[in-house]
Amino acid sequence: MKDHREIAKELDLFSFHQYAPGAVFWHPKGWTIYKTLMEFIRQKIEKDGYQEISTPVMVKNQLFKKSGHWEHFGEHNMFNLAVYEDEEIESGKIPTKDIKGLKMVDVNYSLKPMNCPESAIIYSARHRSYHELPIKLSEFGILHRRELSGVLGGTFRVRQFIIDDAHLFVRPDQIQEEIHKLILLVLEVYKSLNFTPRFYLATKPDKAMGDKKTWKEAEKDLQRTLKDTKVDFAIKPKDGAFYGPKIDIHIKDSQDRDWQLATIQLDFQIPQKMELSYTDKDGQKKRPVMIHRAIFGSFERFVGIITEHFQGAFPVWLSPIQVIVLPISDKFIDYAKEVKDALGKANIRTDIDERNETLQAKIRDATLQKIPYLVIVGAKEQESGKIAIRTRDGKDLGQMPVNQFTNKITEEIENKS
Ligand SMILES: [Zn+2]
Structure with a gap:
């Protein structure tokens, strides 16, 4: 783990x-x-x-003194700052505090805890x-x-x-x-x-x-x-x-x-x-x-x-990239982009792997990135206007039209699966 x-x-x-x-x-x-x-x-x-x-x-630490946080939450558990206005500095009346024998400017502000x-x-x-x-x-x-x-x-x-x-x-x-x-x-x-x-x-x-x-x-x-x-x-x-x-x-x-x-x-x-x-x-x-x-x-x-x-394999609704489109070769990049745009329009977070790598290498990298769905497009898909889908667990879901896949993912996102 x-x-x-x-x-x-x-x-x-x-x-x-x-x-x-x-x-x-x-x-x-x-x-x-x-x-x-x-x-x-x-x-x-x-x-x-x-x-x-x-x-x-x-905010001024007076607020936490008033609310009880200063005393009970502990001033030592807060980040306290000394932030004085120019007039206060010029007046020479900045409060000081002895800290471990050192005379220090007292804090008057805190970052809220x-x-x-x-x-x-x-x-x-x-x-x-x-x-x-x-x-x-x-x-x-x-x-x-x-x-x-x-x-x-x-x-x-x-x-x-x-x-x-x-x-x-x-x-x-x-x-x-x-x-x-x-x-x-x-x-x-x-x-x-x-x-x-x-x-x-x-x-x-x-x-x-x-x-x-x-x-x-x-x-x-x-x-x-x-x-x-x-x-x-x-x-x-x-x-x-x-x-x-x-x-x-x-x-x-x-x-x-x-x-x-x-x-x-x-x-x-x-x-x-x-x-x-x-x-x-x-x-x-x-x-x-x-x-x-x-x-x-x-x-x-x-x-x-x-x-x-989840060991990085987040459910679909939480996955930073929900679908990656993998063109089999450079020839199919245009079709891959069309698919990506269609998924993007349906608010599905989609990426595309345009690198000049083998399909095997692209599948391996997408799987290591724990992307829930891998969409593969080549000649067959382009001709039929469909896409081939695999899951990050290596399951082959076969071919389907883009809108059918879009509906499936949208439903999964809505159901938080
Ligand atoms: Zn509260």
């Missing part, structure tokens, strides 16, 4: 460079997989009333009424976390990544229904990837924010919803987030390794810290509850996992 970095190199998916430790350089093919997964999530959630937002990457507090800013940008809730804000924001360089390992542990993140701002009476919908969403998404999710309820950690009673009630809420949705689950004691209990969802890959991917977290604390409110039916100002959720988690890690899971 190959490591995802080795597969990525062979298939030209992504790479790393010493200039940016722990950050991925996505090559066109790898980025196609990334974008396809992102689009998949976008399509799934837009039906359910989510609205996508985008918030700044570099999470999207939550900034989603809260958008929520509170205007007055909210009870009938507007739930408000569901999704964000594919670039996040940075300061992992030590020694623990970095391919895309599994990186310093820069994007999560398929969303924050739901709900009334207390909407918690169960929204959690229920999220569990169903997770089940649906994983089913289309043939993963069987396992659910865990993670309870109050020792270093938690908020009172015991609220925690107990929140844990009960999650437990009840899991039972009502009829999914089996186990308890992960003391493994909740600092702001609330959560449901973690794990999968097993083709090598029987266990991965925690999705998470659904209930949060009563950040709404309080960020002073969020809505006007209820009775005209009273109330505090919304925040639900944090991700389905794939970090795309970087998820692409790494599925690269190893």
Whole structure:
């Protein structure tokens, strides 16, 4: 079994460079997989009333001090910067801090490690009424976390990544229904990837924010919803987030390794810290509850996992190149181009191998590139206006007209096979 970095190199998916430790350089093919997964999530959630937002990457660290991340997430796990305006520098009043006996300029900015507090800013940008809730804000924001360089390992542990993140701002009476919908969403998404999710309820950690009673009630809420949705689950004691209990969802890959991917977290604390409110039916100002959720988690890690899971032979819908056209000789390049254009018009990602190589060599290389379908065109095909098809596993599917093949692939892409 190959490591995802080795597969990525062979298939030209992504790479790393010493200039940016722990950050991925996505090559066109790898980025196609990334974008396809992102689009998949976008399509799934837009039906359910989510609205996508985008918030700044570099923000004043006061925000994280206010939200509680500075204290609980740890300032040492963030990238912090000293960014002062010219006027501040000229005034000579730049704050300093003693670090290991050295007097250093104090940091005032951070690269965001999470999207939550900034989603809260958008929520509170205007007055909210009870009938507007739930408000569901999704964000594919670039996040940075300061992992030590020694623990970095391919895309599994990186310093820069994007999560398929969303924050739901709900009334207390909407918690169960929204959690229920999220569990169903997770089940649906994983089913289309043939993963069987396992659910865990993670309870109050020792270093938690908020009172015991609220925690107990929140844990009960999650437990009840899991039972009502009829999914089996186990308890992960003391493994909740600092702001609330959560449901973690794990999968097993083709090598029987266990991965925690999705998470659904209930949060009563950040709404309080960020002073969020809505006007209820009775005209009273109330505090919304925040639900944090991700389905794939970090795309970087998820692409790494599925690269190893499929050993580079991605299902058709995720394959960066879905079809390659192989002309038997130079004489058939024009017909091969016609075929490629027809497939391209049907939004099938198609390549063509125009090299002056033998058909055997072209088939071997396309197979090594794990391209799902190989279309071979020669005299017979050109005369009949058909194409000959092989799979990457060496199965011969015989000849068929281009439009019949197009329909077949389009159906496979739609069915996520
Ligand atoms: Zn969050």
